[in-house]
Structure formats: structure tokens, C-alpha cells
Amino acid sequence: MQIGIEMDNLITYYIVAGSIVLIGLIAALLAFLEKDKRVPLVFLTIAILWLGFYIGVLWYKVGHAPLRTLGETRLWYAFFLLFVGSILYLRWEYKWILIFSVLMADLFLVFNMIYPENFDTALMPALQSYWFVPHVIVYIFAYSMLSIATLFSLKGLYQMRKKRWNNQSLNIIDNLVYIGFAFVTFGIIFGAMWAKEAWGHYWSFDPKETWALITWLMYLLYLHYRKFKNQNDRITLIILILAFLMLLMCWFGVNYLPAAAKSIHVY
């Protein structure tokens, strides 16, 4: 079978994304029913490999890493969400985290079906660099980690309201944030080094850079607040949710901000 990614008919994308969405939903359902822990993982592995294969073919077809447009980064985001969700399920058996990450990944894939214009093959000269792939992949991976941490904190706030809060969940949130934060740090510094190569300076407080720094500092604030003796679990969770809002702002909110009208990061 020949897999052609002709974005003018989009049929291939519909088939691939549709099948992944379906497999993901089946896996989520099986995890919810709790029959056997391994069966949903088998389904998810198939979905991850299938999506990875599709991204690989897309990469080959467009001639560069498909990471430039929001549509393309959504594919990667879906990929890492499925990946991180299954790892967490494998290690800690959090079934509802698996369900949520599958639903979020599905949402992104479906979003691309509705707005497919975000695929593009022309890559501007400033983006043609070996930094491109590490910078974006590291960030997208961090985003998937941190979004799952945010899910945990939303769940925590709900549990607090129902008076069922158990601060053991903070341990897993800490783990996710530590890993996510490490990746955000790598992403931001790779970005700075790339900016040095492309634009002559590692940091020029371009709006995207400012928001990236705000995001980084918000997670830094979380890590320090966790060391605070009189910390309040509710505030901890709220900091995490605010941090994720900043992250969303940095990721795509910036494009709509009047402050960023002159940004060199808006493509």
C-alpha cells in the first residue's frame, strides 16, 4: 500500500488519524473496564507506532521535520501524550490519566482534521537549522508532561472540594513537573543557542521569549513553593494550573497578543 500524504484530498490523514483515534478510544474503554492491564497497553503501542510511522512518512514527504506549524506540532503532541500516558499507566496504573491523555491526543488529532490548513511545506530560512528538531521536540515532550501534571492538579482541586484530597498525589505531580521542567530548561537553552546562530543574540526579549521565560519561572516557583514549610496544597495546585496557562499563552496565545504584533517568532 502506498501512503501518499496529499494534503489536497487529506484522505490519508483522515484514515490514519481516524484509526488512531479509534484505537485510543478502545484502549481507554478497556482501561476503564479494568479487565486486564496489558490489553489497553497493546492497543496504545499500536497507536503510538502507527502515529510515529505517519509522522516519519510526513517528514520524508515534506522534506523537513514536520514541526513548523501548529498543526504539525499537534501531531507530535498527540504522539507524546499517548507515550507519556502509557508509561504512567505501566508504572503507576493510573487508569484515568491514561483515559485523559488518550482523549487529549484524540482531540488534537480531530482538531487537525477540522482545520487541516496548518500543514505547509515552505520552511523559512531562519528555521532551517539543526537546532530546529531538538528545540521543538524537547518542548513538545515537556508540554505533554506538564499538561498531565495539570490534569492531576485539576483532579486534586476537585478532590479537595469533595474532601477526599490525599497529598500523596503531590509526589507524582512532583515527578512529572521535575521531568517537564528539566525538558523546558533544555528547550529554552537550545532555543537561546539557536537564536544566537540565527539572529545574532541568544536573548532579545521577543514576546515569545518573554512568555517562555515566564513559563519557566512559574514552574521554578512551583518547585520552590514545594520546599516551603507552611505550604498550602491548594495554592500549590493553583500555581501549577497558572503555570500551565502561561505555557498555553507561550505556545499559541502569543500569536494573538497585541504585544506580539512585531514578534519575529510569529509564523
Added chain:
Amino acid sequence: MQNITRKRLFLPSHWRPKSYKSKLLIFLIKLSNSKYLYTFVLMNKLVRNFWQIPWKLKQAFVIALCFPMAGLLLDLVIGRNSVWIPQFPYNLIIFLLFIASIGLIFFFYKKSQLVQFLSSIPATISSITIFIGVLLLMGLIPQHPESSPFAIQLRLNDILHSGIFLFSLIYLLIILTFTIFTRIYPFRWRNMGFLLNHIGLLIILGGATMDSSDLYRLKMVCGYNTPIWYGTNQDGKQYKLPFAVELKKFHIDYYDPELVLIDRESNEAVKTKVKPDAYIKKGKTIKFDDKIKVTIDTFYRHAFESKKIFLPAERPGNTQAVKVRVYETESKKTVKGWVSAGSFIQYPHRIKLKHYDLGLAPPKPKKYSSEFKLYEPDQEPRTITLVVNKPVRSMGWKLYQVSYDTRKGKWSEYTVIEAVKDPWLPLVYIGFFMLLAGVFLLTWQSANWNRNG
């Protein structure tokens, strides 16, 4: 406790009663105006002086807020929004003095409550939060001279060069440096990740701040066969460079152009439901929402118009031109014709359809480069090629391809490059690597802790 002997019988306004009960009690005592009851209040610690040590989060936030406030006040009083950071070697001296004085304070007054506060978690939390606040202002208010009048009045349209930014950074640096000293002495190996992180960050922030006065970014507009040995900075000031460059060749490649539907009234591209792959290729058929079908018969990369048709020719002012057959489902008619994006001497060519115009989008640059002859003193001139993302070094400077005459494109008569001298770059990069190593180590350690319970 020394306040007990005060003669005037009132409670200082900054004392805060602990609870409503004590508030009521204090009210009664005030009414009675009895010296003994005052003593009773103080002895029983019913009120606590807000500034009584140890300081916690609230006090930390008040102190932290003072810094940007002082900065704002300074900006408004001095009446200029550019903070002045001295050049080398004075910036380095100030930075080293800053660290040394904090080190001395730390070693001599280690036990003092103030030093303990300055390296405490509440102080850290306050400094990070305040810094985030300043950055939020920066991210939300447009940072250029055409910002809102209110922002301009308060000098919030250039926060990077304002006292607000500098003072909150200084507070952050003070806390950071004190914290580092608490972990350096006594030294323990398990603090390695922590130290790498924090020292790395200190080096980055210090290095970048010193950089802001020692960094040269000089634009050079280079015409053909003219040696240029000077550049202009952002404020329009000219500087002499130790070398000269002479443009020999400029080269640009474009992506194949894209067909677009244009709204006749707004003159903007129409968004179709599904965006087609509209890149031109000979023989290809492009569909716009199944309403318009375009078949490409001829595609010239370099062409000139002559009596409504295009002929291939490669000389200044040429344009990309495409001959198409357009089939409209609604009217069931086929139209033939040429479309082109135009150039600086040719008008764009469009085909009139029922609702829209069919046109060609201006081509997107794929890659551009300039070939220079580089003259360095006491050396043979050498040929260098500048490409975006591939800077070239010369005598402590780095040369970057920045731009060209986008109107003329391939026939641009000049190229714009930037000469950058960044003396603190190695230091900042050391900071980057330390931070990365520290983050890696700390994440590793924290993950291990949690696994062991």
C-alpha cells in the same frame, strides 16, 4: 519588648492584632488607656509587630515589592527610562564586588536573622513572583515607542531598560547569591546539583546583564564591489570595524509559488474550507473546495509579459508566471490565461473568475546567501559566504546574514549583514551548561527520592 517603656499610650499602627478576640481586647484597653494593660498585651504577645523577626512570606512580599516600586520611582524622578549599566571593566568590577560583599556579609553575619531571611524559601518565592510580575507587564504591554499613552507615561513600553526591571533583577540576584553561599559553605557533594543550577543561573543573569552594555550589534548595508568597514547600531550610531567586507555575489532560491484565490474587494487571500496543496508544478491539477479546478500548463520561473502573454527571460524585474486552465463547477466554463505575482517593474497578473480573482502569491525565499571578500589587516583577503543560521567569525566578531532588498529579490543591489561582538558569550554559555547539568542532576535525584518513598 523594648517598646514597653514607651510613654505615649497607643499601639503603633503597624502592630497587627492576631485575632478578632484580641482586637476586641485591644479596643477595650485603648479605651481604658491604662499603662498596665498595655504591658499585659505586649507580655502576652496578643499583638505581634509586623516586622518582628523571623520574617515570613508576607514580609518577603512587602520587601520584594519595594524593589520594583523604587525602580519605578527612580525612573519617574530621573525622567529617563534607560538604566545605565557601565561598560567593561566597571560592570565586571561591580558584579564581583556584589558577590564579594554578599560573601563577606554571609561569613560574618551568618547567624543574623536578616541573612537567614535572605537565603530563605519565602524570600526566594517572593523574588521569583515579583520577577514574573514584571515579565508579565513586559509580555502584555507592547514594548515599542507606539505603545499606549498610559504605558509611555509610566515608561512601561520599555521595561527591559527601566528601573522596575533592574531593581527586581537585583533583588532576585541578592537572594540567589545568598542562597548559593549557604550551600557552598559547608560544602557537601549532595548539593552538587543545587549548586550547578543556582550558580549557572547567577552566571547567566550576571553575564547577560554585563552583556547588555558590552554587546555590539552593528548593521552593515553592503552594495556590490564596495568595501565596507563600519556598521550602525540600533540607535543609529556608527562604529568602525577592524575588518572590511566587499559584496561579490548575492544568491537567492525561492520555493515554487502558490496559487491563491483573492477577494476582489478586500484584496486579501480567500480562505477555503480545505486549504489545497497549491504549489505550482507543471501538469498538476489544484482544486479549491471542488468549486474551482486549476490545471497548470506552463510554468516559467523567470518571465516577462509582452502583449498579454509571458515569455521566459532572466533579467532584472522578471517574475514567476504560470499559464493555467480554470474550470468553474458553478458556471461549467473553462477559462485560460496567465497569472503572475508581479515584480518591482511588472504588475501582477490575475484571472477574473465569477466570485474571486485567481492569482499567484509572492514567492517565499528558501535560502539566500551573500559571497563576500573579507579583508583583515596583515592577511590575504579571503572569500566567505554568509547564509542565515551559518555565521562566520572574523577577529572576535561574528558576521550574520540578515536581510536583502526584498522588493527586488534576486536582483537586490545590496545585502544586509550584522556584525556582532559578544565578549561575555563564553561566560553565558558556561552558565547554560552548568544550568543544564544541574537540572539533569536534580531531576535524577528527585526521581530517585520518590522511588525510595
